[in-house]
Amino acid sequence: MTRTRVVRWPLTLALLVLLMTGCTALGAVLSGSAWWLVLLIVAGVVLVGAAGLRHAGVHSALVPLLSTGGLVVLLTLFFGGGTGLLWLIPTGDTFERFTDLATAGVRSIQTQGTPAQVLDGIMFLLAVGVGLLSILMDLLAIGLARPALAGIPALVPVAVPGFVVSAGADWVALVATAAAYLLLLRIDVHLRGMQVNRQAGGRGAGITGVAGAVRGAITIGAFGIVGSLVFSLSAPVISGGSFGSQPNSALFGAGVSQMIELGQDLRRPQAGPALHYRTTATEQPYLALLTLDDIKGTSWLPRPVEVDEDRTVDSIANPPGLAQRVARTEVTTVVTIDGVNVERLPVPVPAKRVDNLTGDWFWSEGTRAITSTDSTTTGQRYVVTSLELQPTREQLRESGGRYPVAVEPSLFLPMGTPAVVGETARTVSQGTESNYDAAVAIQDYLRGNDFTYDTEAPVDDDYDGGGADVIATFLDVKRGYCVHFASAMALMSRSLGIPARIVLGYLPGTRTTTVIDGQNRYDVDSHDLHAWPELYFVGVGWVPFEPTPGRGTVPEYASPESTIVNGVPSTGGAPSVVPRQNENPGLEGGTADTLAAAEDELPGTLARVGLVAAAVLLLLLAPGVWRLLRRQRRRRLLAAGRAGAVLGWRELTDTAVDHGVEVYDTLTARELADSIRDRPGVGDTPRAREALERMLVATEQARYARPDGPAQTRGAGFLDDLDVVVQALRQGSGAAQRARALIFPASLTSTALRRMGLAAGTPE
């Protein structure tokens, strides 16, 4: 009855195994494995520490508090960066650092794709989460003696991949977690069995074998799978992500088509912030990250980056082939990175110089990409000086002559390019007199009404990517997104003998009402990721086009001449900057102030965190609600006279269990009644004692008397007696006991365990 101070080391160990098995599921979304070891240390220290506190005789109510304190000390040691006193005692600086780490972590989660690189921020958040889960599990399993409930917190790490990648949790991890959960239950049953035997003064209650365990495993496994599926279907994707960021890959994950990844980012339901900027340019610039001009198989690839230490970013050469006669304006753009973590700098092209960067950054001749050898974009705020080129139609139309050697590879069409690409190009450009006119014709064709912008169709119909075969399908289906349009235009141009390549980067983004130095701030997020083609014109250089309908701005030189009104290009009614699907209406209303704009990302994060917290809370509340519903159903049956003494007795038994009365299969009703009578509140209330006796006799009659004997009384009478006894039980319990009975009713787990054959005292 009274919970003796038993230190349950095996239970602690089982909790650790359960939690860490659950954490292996995070491997689906995190790269590397060192994080797991760190989490093991955190969970191990917290759980073993809590058990040690109990061993030392600390009151069980204090253990969670002291554990939390221990967790903070541990975090200070690991993440405090020496700001703590003796590296252990957190100071104000430590908490400031924690805040920074948490912010960085949230941002990192939002911006990274999967598998994410575990940077300090994410590691910190993981450690905090696992530490708190450990404390919660210890509290549930040992403090409240409800080990079965510890499975709920353990499901949190298992469910996280369900949030992030639509595939849901890893089967192996799920099964392993279910097995670890069974182990926990088995150990708990074993410990309880020993306790029963101590009370009975002997050894060995029989406990079930394999059959029960297998049934249990299936039940729990099914629960986990269903839970994870539900999460993956209904929950918002946490990672708003941009690019994968494995440390040594050129830019994206190695071996994965950047274009397909770009499509994945565009399809994410929720955009994550990427960067914001302000500029002196008259047209909002596209921000280029990477140039692709090599087609291999089905993918466009960047040229290998050769870092030349002399090409520092304080002076970048003019783009090749740019003639003096092309009008140009030097503009400056101040870019602040919010969430992108890559080793290439998003800059307006062509850039002339970049200032204010931390780390060593270099530009490369061929691709003009700006890369770093020792730094990433994270946290950068830099000033780009670039040229705003304004070639005229005439200059482009008159362009001609030999292409430089460096440009010739951009004429290459891969082997086996379907004939339809060339045929379409020729059909579309029929009657044009120059390369320029042909290019504009192709662009107009792609932007025309025949084609539809659609990020889903290529995936659904399995023609994602930018290779030649894919483009043939795309030209037939006429549905796709920027990658397809850019790729199609590039291939068609090449088939007409115009050098073409593809640039990946960001659209100009969304104008905000925030004004700094007379310049509007523009926000760019992961949905602004874009691909566009550049075509080479002798005497002008690489010239960008915009073939994707409904996205971006068609450059002035590439717009149909007739539709230019007051310098605002307009094609087919498409707005120059297409509003994002999920744009925050508050911002568009023009009333949001600077602060709101700056903190735009925060409410979204909070909402997501809140959603997760609500889900966990809901899971934790579920047992109490379930129990409440069960009680009401039984009361209804009793009130309607459709059930008799036995159901009333079962409800009483459950209530007793909820209030800490230990009930075993091996107790007779009379013995149980004795236990209940021993409770304060019942034994000393004559009315409750009598009601209990009546219920007992009626139950015994129902169970053991001659079935054809005198009909047992049914219904409302039992309900009254039940209410009296239950009331007395409640009054006799302390507030903590009552709360526990309400929130974590032990009867649920004990019934479930009994059904699974895992309860103590079950026959072989």
Added chain:
Amino acid sequence: MSAFPGRWVSESAVAGTTTVDVASRSAVDMDGETDVALADVQGAALAIMRNVESVIDGKHSAVQIALTVLLAEGHLLIEDVPGVGKTMLAKALAKSVDCSVSRIQFTPDLLPSDVTGVSIYNQAERRFEFKPGAIFANIVIGDEINRASPKTQSALLECMEERQVTVDGHSYPLARPFAVVATQNPIEMEGTYALPEAQRDRFMARISMGYPDPASELSMLDSRDLTSPLSRIDAVVTGAQLRGMMSAARSVFASGAVKEYAVAVVRATRDDRDLRLGASPRATLQLIRAAKAQAALHGREYVLPDDIDSLAVAVLGHRLVPTTRALGHRSQDSAVLIEETVRRILAATPVPTGSQGRL
């Protein structure tokens, strides 16, 4: 002892002789039966209990089990050290019922024919005539049964089981009710022949008296100083009533669930690692019978698992033999070890709630 003419033996029985009161041989013919309703069984049983307890202080549970065994038509073995009131309990029980009682003081030289009776040649009528032994009574008190030779013990125990005596090819049925209340000293005492397992099995239950608590012992000093307390009590039920009570007890309902429980408990004794010998199927039968009687004693029409629980030690205990390993390991008394083992088995056996227990 003149207060009980013809019904009671002298206390001064001498070892080696059978001192049998043969005045109520007519007991054999007492086969009338009074119908007793179950509700009245409780009242009558309470009267007997009060009667017995006025003689023996502070032994409520022993008295209750003794009465239960009597109602269940079983035989009772009372085992304890000398002087704690074994014989007093047996006598008080017998005296509370108005029926024939005989007492056999067992000694090593007691012969089987002393118990069963003997055929004597009647020269006047020129034929053998059967002289019934001490066993021909409703309640037979066998004092210090383990001091008799095994031959005599087995003669008694055969009568107990078969409820008849066969001499020279003739069978003579015993009275109904027929109950043997035997006492014995713990086998560790000197000058005793321990009852073999097979014969212990014939007894429905074994109880031990235990020493009285100080208060009971003190009050005993006062009450027994001058006269035997037995002289103060009288029969409270007739033999016919007792038979009626027995019939009522037999009609008590034992549900399938309770029977399952009894079987589970008994079977568990056979598989227990601390027991060399478990309880027999006869034990199961007697456990249920005793449980029915106890239910009747409480005026209940059905048996509860609690009845099984409260009787298991008494009914099963004397049939179980612990392993020497368990005995040596615990280095404790065999009876204590067995009681602990039975309680452990009870604590580990789930209680079935029956199929009708669903709703």
